[in-house]
Amino acid sequence: MSVNGGPTGGSGASDGAHAAANRYVPEATVARLATYFRVLGSFGENGTTTVSSDELATAAGVNSAMLRKDLSFLGSYGIRGVGYDVDTLTGQIARALGLTVHRSVVLVGVGNLGQALAGYAGFGSRGFHIAALLDADPARVGTCIRGLVVRDIAALADVVHEEGITIAVLATPAAVAQDVCDQLVAAGITSILNFAPVVLSVPPHVDVRKVDLAAELQILSFHESRKHAMPRPVAR
Amino acid sequence: MSVNGGPTGGSGASDGAHAAANRYVPEATVARLATYFRVLGSFGENGTTTVSSDELATAAGVNSAMLRKDLSFLGSYGIRGVGYDVDTLTGQIARALGLTVHRSVVLVGVGNLGQALAGYAGFGSRGFHIAALLDADPARVGTCIRGLVVRDIAALADVVHEEGITIAVLATPAAVAQDVCDQLVAAGITSILNFAPVVLSVPPHVDVRKVDLAAELQILSFHESRKHAMPRPVAR
DNA sequence: TAGATTGTTAATCGATTAACAATC
DNA sequence: TAGATTGTTAATCGATTAACAATC
Known part of the structure; x- marks a missing residue:
């Protein structure tokens, strides 16, 4: 399945005014929905009850036409003239x-990195619960991090089945990431957030998203070079 | 400037066989160059001296036509029939x-999260050196993390000028991220890697890339829903 | 009604891919 | 030369944007 991209399969079926339960949603839209969701949360906390596409788009850092198009994939939930x-x-x-x-x-x-992720409050506050911590290192197994006991990686299949887990966060060293990934897939995991700087091979039914911290800095470095580069002489 | 996207400005100038120093490079290509760079590192460590576009593309998880097109923006560095x-x-x-x-x-x-990033070996091994750690919390200032003394955020301008730094990693709480961002920009920072779940406002000459961990999980969650969703009855 | 704002269309733009001539 | 593989073209595909009719 898609690795940080690629379209989201869906029907192209007809729909009534609000019958948008399962429509096709472009991958780029899905990523922005997460941003809109967070920004809407802030509006809600402020006591704001209504927002226009312009206000929400500005807060989310996107064009209002794009926001409206994105939302239109979910159905028709705005009120013309109001917001x-x-x-x-x-x-x-x-x-x-x-x-x-x-x-x-x-x-x-x-x-x-894994310890920091285990303690990252942003997961909990935004809909996710870390149900288990696993590691292969006997020195770490049995230790307690943020109220959770680290279990042996051998318990993976048990943990996944007991808790009905389908999403894994992979924060192992690069050298063992593919091996652990294979174990995750074998245990029934179908979505992986990968922090190890390796390209994972997975079967088609498994989604992988990767977060590559050094790559992010390298992309910024590319733009830094351009900012400070001498303009090239025009070709004769 | 662009926030995780948008084209990279450049000339469209003519070029000889190898005169690719400053060509326009699409943003999507820049992101993949970082992956190719890492994968090439592995090939190099293995003692491999030559790779074909097919081998490199497979290792990087992309189509070989895309790889060749990406590399063509840098110039013509392959050997036909060889690799x-x-x-x-x-x-x-x-x-x-x-x-x-x-x-x-x-x-x-x-x-x-900031402490974990400070200790993340992947930065150092892939070309980046964390030259300074800053925090606003007096309880943290003066402590030592991975051999670096945490300095007061008030020292920002000094640190930036002393070390000639243009790239910042922002790992503060969301509530103060925009304020700290403004200080970074005022101190001369022109690239920011933002881990705080907020949309940062920056002047046009500053690049921001964001890493939103909860958003990544939400995107995976979207696809999980689709995987396990009941097919909708066809409209009559 | 007049003003405001949505939802959608159509145009544009950028990214991906297959195919193949060039050439090692 | 024959085989292999690059670099580039052109077609396709998907994403973004401006503009505006619909409508609250």
Whole structure:
């Protein structure tokens, strides 16, 4: 399945005014829905009940035409001349993102980065519960991190089945990431958030998203070079 | 400037066989160059001296036509019928990404995630040096993390000027991220890697890339919903 | 009604891919 | 030369944007 991109399969079926339950949603739109969801949360906390596409787009850092197009994939939940009801829209985006069902994740690899992820408050506050921590290092197994006992990677299949987990966060060293990934897939995991700087091979039914911290800096470095580069002489 | 996207400005100028120093490079290509660079590193460590576009593309998880097109933006460094020399190509990508000059970064916010980033070996091994750690919390200032003393955020301008830093990693709480961002920009930072779940406002000459961990899980959640969704009855 | 704002269309733009001539 | 593989073209595909009719 797609690795940080590629279209989201769906029907192209007909639809009534609100019958948008399962429409095709472009991958680029899905990524932005997560941003809209977060920004809507801030509006809600402020007590704002209604937002226009212009206000929401500005807060999310996108063009308002794009915002309206994105939202149109979910259905027609705005009111012309008025805007969007914050609560209604929040709920619809939550539904679209699958956040209305409880989602537990397993975190594999509690080294430097894994420990930080285990303690990252942003997961909990935004709909995800880290249900288990796993590691292969006997020195780490049995230790307690943020109230969770680190279990042996051998318990993976048990943990996944007991808790009904389908999403894993992979934060192991690069050298063992593919091996652990294979174990995750064998245990029934179908979505992986990969922090190890390797390209994972997975079967087609498994989604992988990768976060490559050094690559992000390299991309910034590319733009830095351009900013400070001497203009080239024009070709004669 | 672009926020995780948007084209990279450049000339469209003519070029000889190897005169690719400053050509326009699409943003999507820049992101993949970082992957090619890492994969080429592995080939080099293995002692491989030559790779074909097919081998490199497979290892990088992309189509070989796309790989060749990506590389063509850098110039013409392959040999028809043979492939690419690993060292030559590695060097050319390093040059394109601006990794041939030393790049120091400043990390602001040494909380849970910031501490992990400070200790993340992947930065150092892939061309970046964390030159300073800053925090606003007096309880953290003066502590030592991975051999670096945490300094007060008030020292930002000094640190940036002393070390010639233009890239910052922002790992503060969301509530203060925009304020700290403004300080970074005022101090002369022109590239920011943002881990705080907020949309940052920056002037046009500043690049921001964001890493939103919860958003990544939400995107996976979206696809999970689709995988397990009941097929909708066909409209009558 | 007049003003405001949505939802959608159509144009544009950028990215991906297959195919193949060039050439090692 | 024959075989292999690059670099580039052109077609396709998907994403973004401006503009505006629909409608609250």
